[in-house]
Amino acid sequence: MATLIEWLKNINHRFWWIIGGLTVLFIASLIFVTHNAMFYQQPIAQIVKITDETQTEVTDEHQNQDIVYTQHIVAKLKNGEQKGKVLTLANEYSESRAYHPKLTVGQDVFVSVDSNDSGQLKGDITDVKRDQALLIVSWIFILVLLAVGKKQGLYAMISLAVNAVIITLAIDMYIATSNISLLLIMSGAVILITVLSLLFISGFQAQTYAAVVSTLLGTFVLLFITMFVLWITNEQGIRFEEMAFLSRPPQAVFMAGVLIGALGAVMDIGVSMSTSLFSLYEQNNAISNKDLKASGIEIGKDIMGAMTNILFFAYVSGTIPSLLLYLMNDATVGFTFSMNLSLELTRALAGGIGIVLTIPIGLYTTIYFIHRKRVKA
Numbered sequence: 397m398a399t400l401i402e403w404l405k406n407i408n409h410r411f412w413w414i415i416g417g418l419t420v421l422f423i424a425s426l427i428f429v430t431h432n433a434m435f436y437q438q439p440i441a442q443i444v445k446i447t448d449e450t451q452t453e454v455t456d457e458h459q460n461q462d463i464v465y466t467q468h469i470v471a472k473l474k475n476g477e478q479k480g481k482v483l484t485l486a487n488e489y490s491e492s493r494a495y496h497p498k499l500t501v502g503q504d505v506f507v508s509v510d511s512n513d514s515g516q517l518k519g520d521i522t523d524v525k526r527d528q529a530l531l532i533v534s535w536i537f538i539l540v541l542l543a544v545g546k547k548q549g550l551y552a553m554i555s556l557a558v559n560a561v562i563i564t565l566a567i568d569m570y571i572a573t574s575n576i577s578l579l580l581i582m583s584g585a586v587i588l589i590t591v592l593s594l595l596f597i598s599g600f601q602a603q604t605y606a607a608v609v610s611t612l613l614g615t616f617v618l619l620f621i622t623m624f625v626l627w628i629t630n631e632q633g634i635r636f637e638e639m640a641f642l643s644r645p646p647q648a649v650f651m652a653g654v655l656i657g658a659l660g661a662v663m664d665i666g667v668s669m670s671t672s673l674f675s676l677y678e679q680n681n682a683i684s685n686k687d688l689k690a691s692g693i694e695i696g697k698d699i700m701g702a703m704t705n706i707l708f709f710a711y712v713s714g715t716i717p718s719l720l721l722y723l724m725n726d727a728t729v730g731f732t733f734s735m736n737l738s739l740e741l742t743r744a745l746a747g748g749i750g751i752v753l754t755i756p757i758g759l760y761t762t763i764y765f766i767h768r769k770r771v772k773a
Contacts, residue, residue, distance in 0.1 A: 468486055555597055583616075692763075707747040723736065
């Protein structure tokens with residue numbers, strides 16, 4: 397107990413100010429999202445009572461069994477011209493939770509409002525309001541990032557927010573202007589994201605410039621290789637059916653996804669190579685290029701496998717629900733994997749190519765910048 401008290405005394409006042417400020421921001425943001433229904437145009441209702449719940453056993457043509465529950469709900473509108481009025485709703489959810497979630501008293505839902513012949517309000521649930529849960533998860537992420545990364549964590553958080561804004565603006569620009577290729581727009585966004593992120597986090601120094609150059613070279617080389625392979629194979633084996641609902645060319649959308657998806661892994665390789673080699677140089681200014689190359693190759697071998705696996709699992713994990721849905725409805729394994737994994741595996745392979753290529757690109761780019769620093773010294 398005495399040790400804990402001494403530790404608390406040694407913590408400076410600045411730390412407590414930061415903790416207090418974050419606590420106030422968290423409470424204020426939580427209060428805001430709890431009472432922000434007025435800012436939504438779509439009607440929002442709060443569930444005040446669940447009057448009844450019935451269940452029905454169902455079996456489809458493939459003998460898949462499930463139980464469907466129907467909730468009869470009384471809710472109160474929280475915004476719009478009919479704010480404060482009560483309406484009745486019905487919510488169907490299954491035991492498998494395949495579509496709609498189970499609702500509880502106190503939850504907020506988006507609704508469409510109608511009235512029956514007697515003037516009583518009724519409606520349909522269109523979605524669940526989830527901003528509270530998203531806010532809590534976001535705050536957990538922010539606190540962990542700041543606790544571990546401290547100042548660099550703050551910079552990373554700001555950089556992430558800026559990158560999200562850039563990608564959003566790029567997509568909005570593509571939607572608004574059908575004459576500009578999405579791949580061209582995303583290429584510009586990738587350059588901007590790379591330059592701003594690395595300069596903001598690492599500052600204006602030689603190792604940052606090396607990381608920027610190697611990241612951009614690795615990303616665009618993998619893009620050109622992927623485009624070339626798809627061209628010579630005439631896109632055989634690539635199933636664009638999941639993009640059939642788009643009114644734009646799916647190939648451009650797919651390649652833009654490859655570009656953005658591989659950027660993070662390639663950037664990590666570029667930063668790791670430049671930081672590690674510059675660290676070796678700072679410790680021993682007389683280190684030879686031969687030793688730098690040997691060290692860089694070893695560093696690349698250590699991180700190559702891990703980053704490739706990260707890309708593979710990140711892409712494939714999102715297809716698990718679709719795989720289960722196809723297989724449970726008696727689709728063949730070959731057809732299921734072809735329909736759901738062709739695009740994801742192609743993205744993962746393209747990202748893997750970028751990771752492997754960025755190792756020698758980052759190695760020689762960093763050595764070049766180290767050589768320039770030696771000449772100036």
